[in-house]
Amino acid sequence: MTYRAEVFVTLKPVVNDPAGLTIKGGLHALGFDSVTDVRSGKYLVVTLDAADEGEARARVEAMTGQLLANAVIEDYRIELRSEVSSVQGGGS
């Protein structure tokens, strides 16, 4: 069975985020003054084969701990779904 895992990696709230601050400055310069905060992170979509959802989740948790996220400064969240048809929402 093929699974599609979305991994969201964000800096912990106490960690400085220079990229987010730069984006916030850019948005203010464009006139979006109502923006009070921007935090930047990584969004990874991992496609993998596994026997069941439990195995898939365990594997993605292991990958995230070992490679995808740095647990010292980053938090992460994993969302898993079985891949029947790969429908990806796209911006226009």
Next chain:
Amino acid sequence: MTYRAEVFVTLKPVVNDPAGLTIKGGLHALGFDSVTDVRSGKYLVVTLDAADEGEARARVEAMTGQLLANAVIEDYRIELRSEVSSVQGGGS
């Protein structure tokens, strides 16, 4: 009212993703052979003030089109919620 918008920016499927390929190679080197694909993207959390949800969504759409995503090579998806309590799921 304060809103929290999550913006997911991904490369269009037809665009090469060297970062994703590198991560896939790293996962294979660590023994995660069941991984068939990795796509990397950006995950931005924008906090903003707006009168209502429609205004907030329109602003975030405008920001994304002007600065956050490059429509030529990237797709995006926006998820909006009103910020009552900032609960952010974190990995352990």
